[in-house]
Amino acid sequence: xxxxxxxxxxxxxxxxxxxxxxxxxxxxxxxxxxxxxxxxxxxxxxxxxxxxxxxxxxxxxxxxxxxxxxxxxxxxxxxxxxxxxxxxxxxxxxxxxxxxxxxxxxxxxxxxxxxxxxxxxxxxxxxxxxxxxxxxxxxxxxxxxxxxxxxxxxxxxxxxxxxxxxxxxxxxxxxxxxxxxxxxxxxxxxxxxxxxxxxxxxxxxxxxxxxxxxxxxxxxxxxxxxxxxxxxxxxxxxxxxxxxxxxxxxxxxxxxxxxxxxxxxxxxxxxxxxxxxxxxxxxxxxxxxxxxxxxxxxxxxxxxxxxxxxxxxxxxxxxxxxxxxxxxxxxxxxxxxxxxxxxxxxxx
Amino acid sequence: xxxxxxxxxxxxxxxxxxxxxxxxxxxxxxxxxxxxxxxxxxxxxxxxxxxxxxxxxxxxxxxxxxxxxxxxxxxxxxxxxxxxxxxxxxxxxxxxxxxxxxxxxxxxxxxxxxxxxxxxxxxxxxxxxxxxxxxxxxxxxxxxxxxxxxxxxxxxxxxxxxxxxxxxxxxxxxxxxxxxxxxxxxxxxxxxxxxxxxxxxxxxxxxxxxxxxxxxxxxxxxxxxxxxxxxxxxxxxxxxxxxxxxxxxxxxxxxxxxxxxxxxxxxxxxxxxxxxxxxxxxxxxxxxxxxxxxxxxxxxxxxxxxxxxxxxxxxxxxxxxxxxxxxxxxxxxxxxxxxxxxxxxxxxxxxxxxxxxxxxxxxxxxxxxxxxxxxxxxxxxxxxxxxxxxxxxxxxxxxxxxxxxxxxxxxxxxxxxxxxxxxxxxxxxxxxxxxxxxxxxxxxxxxxxxxxxxxxxxxxxxxxxxxxxxxxxxxxxxxxxxxxx
Numbered sequence: 001x002x003x004x005x006x007x008x009x010x011x012x013x014x015x016x017x018x019x020x021x022x023x024x025x026x027x028x029x030x031x032x033x034x035x036x037x038x039x040x041x042x043x044x045x046x047x048x049x050x051x052x053x054x055x056x057x058x059x060x061x062x063x064x065x066x067x068x069x070x071x072x073x074x075x076x077x078x079x080x081x082x083x084x085x086x087x088x089x090x091x092x093x094x095x096x097x098x099x100x101x102x103x104x105x106x107x108x109x110x111x112x113x114x115x116x117x118x119x120x121x122x123x124x125x126x127x128x129x130x131x132x133x134x135x136x137x138x139x140x141x142x143x144x145x146x147x148x149x150x151x152x153x154x155x156x157x158x159x160x161x162x163x164x165x166x167x168x169x170x171x172x173x174x175x176x177x178x179x180x181x182x183x184x185x186x187x188x189x190x191x192x193x194x195x196x197x198x199x200x201x202x203x204x205x206x207x208x209x210x211x212x213x214x215x216x217x218x219x220x221x222x223x224x225x226x227x228x229x230x231x232x233x234x235x236x237x238x239x240x241x242x243x244x245x246x247x248x249x250x251x252x253x254x255x256x257x258x259x260x261x262x263x264x265x266x267x268x269x270x271x272x273x274x275x276x277x278x279x280x281x282x283x284x285x286x287x288x289x290x291x292x293x294x295x296x297x298x299x300x301x302x303x304x305x306x307x308x309x310x311x312x313x314x315x316x317x318x319x320x321x322x323x324x325x326x327x328x329x330x331x332x333x334x335x336x337x338x339x340x341x342x343x344x345x346x347x348x
Numbered sequence: 349x350x351x352x353x354x355x356x357x358x359x360x361x362x363x364x365x366x367x368x369x370x371x372x373x374x375x376x377x378x379x380x381x382x383x384x385x386x387x388x389x390x391x392x393x394x395x396x397x398x399x400x401x402x403x404x405x406x407x408x409x410x411x412x413x414x415x416x417x418x419x420x421x422x423x424x425x426x427x428x429x430x431x432x433x434x435x436x437x438x439x440x441x442x443x444x445x446x447x448x449x450x451x452x453x454x455x456x457x458x459x460x461x462x463x464x465x466x467x468x469x470x471x472x473x474x475x476x477x478x479x480x481x482x483x484x485x486x487x488x489x490x491x492x493x494x495x496x497x498x499x500x501x502x503x504x505x506x507x508x509x510x511x512x513x514x515x516x517x518x519x520x521x522x523x524x525x526x527x528x529x530x531x532x533x534x535x536x537x538x539x540x541x542x543x544x545x546x547x548x549x550x551x552x553x554x555x556x557x558x559x560x561x562x563x564x565x566x567x568x569x570x571x572x573x574x575x576x577x578x579x580x581x582x583x584x585x586x587x588x589x590x591x592x593x594x595x596x597x598x599x600x601x602x603x604x605x606x607x608x609x610x611x612x613x614x615x616x617x618x619x620x621x622x623x624x625x626x627x628x629x630x631x632x633x634x635x636x637x638x639x640x641x642x643x644x645x646x647x648x649x650x651x652x653x654x655x656x657x658x659x660x661x662x663x664x665x666x667x668x669x670x671x672x673x674x675x676x677x678x679x680x681x682x683x684x685x686x687x688x689x690x691x692x693x694x695x696x697x698x699x700x701x702x703x704x705x706x707x708x709x710x711x712x713x714x715x716x717x718x719x720x721x722x723x724x725x726x727x728x729x730x731x732x733x734x735x736x737x738x739x740x741x742x743x744x745x746x747x748x749x750x751x752x753x754x755x756x757x758x759x760x761x762x763x764x765x766x767x768x769x770x771x772x773x774x775x776x777x778x779x780x781x782x783x784x785x786x787x788x789x790x791x792x793x794x795x796x797x798x799x800x801x802x803x804x805x806x807x808x809x810x811x812x813x814x815x816x817x818x819x820x821x822x823x824x825x826x827x828x829x830x831x832x833x
Binding site: 031032035036037067068069070071073074075076077078079081082084093094096097098100101102103137142143167168169173176177180182183308309310 | 498499500501541542543544601602603604605606607646647648701702740743744745746748749750751
């Protein structure tokens with residue numbers, strides 16, 4: 001009888017090992033400056049930097065492959081659609097468009113919230129507010145999650161894209177165009193803030209301290225196939241992310257965290273300034289709360305209105321908060337992060 | 349108050365004010381904390397003092413910058429190519445080995461002249477009994493760049509200049525020429541800064557013809573080493589000089605994948621029709637037109653990259669009058685005629701990673717000299733290719749990832765191809781079929797190794813100079829390394 005039980009256990013163990021993938025393929029919808037394989041701003045990027053995910057799976061002999069896509073969110077979507085990735089970090093709009101196109105994924109954690117948008121102008125520009133640029137040529141990298149954020153910012157200022165001569169330019173082309181005097185302003189993210197330290201441009205508007213609904217959200221997602229085949233591995237991955245998010249939410253780690261992120265190529269002053277006046281725990285929270293879900297719902301509606309997608313896409317069932325909830329519970333972190341309501345106001 | 353009383357009072361006061369044992373412990377703890385804080389502060393001050401930038405450091409950085417500026421300027425003047433406008437220089441070369449079961453002889457008339465891979469036609473010096481050879485299939489260098497860049501809307505003016513070096517015919521050793529193949533300027537009258545709007549370019553100069561798939565194809569769609577037979581036989585693969593409009597409309601742009609798809613893509617142009625590097629030989633300007641229709645799908649649709657195209661070329665050509673064996677004009681024949689030169693094309697294209705399929709039909713209609721006048725000759729071609737990719741070479745996302753080393757997604761691509769060319773459909777049993785099976789290995793960014801096995805059956809009718817209704821069979825293996833920079 002004992003031999004039989006041992007045999008069953010052995011077979012089960014072998015079957016479990018056979019089910020495990022030899023590799024988990026994780027993709028980032030970003031890349032460090034000068035093509036460095038480093039990202040910043042999210043707990044998964046720091047976990048990558050510190051080798052925490054690799055360590056968590058090393059005991060099982062599972063290798064982690066990390067890919068940083070220059071093509072950002074759309075490149076991640078292409079890789080997922082062609083079976084090249086199991087896990088990805090990306091922003092809201094590309095994921096929404098991917099879902100509208102039939103990509104089967106699950107968002108398992110928030111992973112970098114309330115990202116800021118910046119509008120920069122040449123140093124010599126006389127403009128003092130967004131409204132001073134009405135009718136002017138403004139560059140923006142359309143199709144990224146920046147576009148949705150800008151749409152909300154303009155709406156909050158009773159403006160639309162049509163009030164400007166909006167030109168689709170990626171960041172590097174946009175900067176070249178602005179420094180050549182061909183455009184009068186450029187929307188962007190952290191990379192523009194970084195350039196204000198270098199010179200040539202100044203910030204005219206940014207979302208620091210503004211209503212959080214104007215900001216940009218990013219997440220960690222897994223393919224539906226991977227989630228259904230390996231829920232235990234997804235949980236282990238989310239455990240690492242939540243533990244790292246807790247560390248990053250500790251204000252005593254602020255300087256150390258920013259210093260780590262400088263490996264992405266940005267100087268520390270960029271992060272210090274971008275995060276000024278913001279609690280770390282609000283930006284590094286992994287919680288899938290009503291605020292996050294509603295942001296994606298609003299973004300899906302905006303994407304449809306702006307014809308970035310052609311058919312309505314449902315957000316229902318896309319988020320799976322169970323992994324984060326379990327990790328938070330087991331790590332005793334229930335009181336660390338604030339749950340925000342749909343309007344961005346704390347609910348507890 | 350006496351002195352002794354005062355002393356006593358002070359002693360009592362001191363006793364009363366003296367702290368209890370607990371308080372002493374607390375004070376000691378505070379002192380320890382203060383001492384630690386003091387130590388930390390001193391350490392920090394020392395650290396800050398150590399890291400302070402001093403005048404000597406600034407002077408060192410300044411000196412380094414000056415040295416760098418000098419070295420940069422010197423290298424730029426003495427070691428860097430410099431141009432007035434930014435230029436991108438690219439090039440490529442293909443080296444290969446081919447072996448066939450039919451020996452090549454210079455006589456050729458005995459039917460032994462097998463040259464399925466084209467190596468013999470590329471280098472037909474006198475040969476005897478050759479059945480294998482090393483060969484340089486070709487080399488090119490290409491210059492392209494911007495003549496005017498419109499930063500705001502992308503109405504750019506660009507240029508392209510390309511030279512192709514090919515081995516020359518004849519018995520002389522070592523001959524080769526660098527021929528001018530592309531020489532054109534391209535203007536975009538419509539904005540190009542957005543992906544989701546219509547496009548139009550105008551190309552003036554020497555350029556490829558927008559006819560069908562094969563003549564303009566990339567390696568992704570033509571995995572075979574040699575072009576289909578019709579490309580050379582009908583002349584649609586040669587460069588022409590003229591003015592060609594290329595554009596599209598009905599754009600679907602999938603922002604989730606940066607995938608751009610046009611419902612209609614159109615090409616229209618006027619060219620000399622007399623080939624590259626020479627002026628026209630008649631007053632008629634040949635017309636080239638092509639339209640292809642692609643289903644307006646998003647990236648994830650299984651119909652993505654399904655396209656149907658039609659091409660049309662209408663030209664006039666100068667035809668020398670028919671001559672006898674001695675080279676004299678036949679009685680009643682004119683020295684020259686002007687006849688029609690038409691090409692019709694139909695192509696189907698489906699490239700849905702990792703699977704791909706292309707089919708192309710081409711009909712040629714040419715007036716040819718016959719007796720004392722001309723007659724019409726019609727040729728047909730069918731080309732079909734099927735390929736499959738193992739690896740992610742052809743995914744744009746995978747070609748642009750962050751990597752410290754010389755990373756490139758390695759890909760294996762097996763394929764099969766059928767290629768038939770019938771130069772005159774009025775004559776039955778007068779066509780050549782080439783079956784090819786092969787494998788491409790993409791192992792670096794601009795380098796690939798190719799292996800092709802071909803089976804060629806050349807049927808010649810009973811009236812031909814070397815008739816063979818069953819067909820001459822030539823089997824050949826070609827191994828090629830193609831690399832670019």
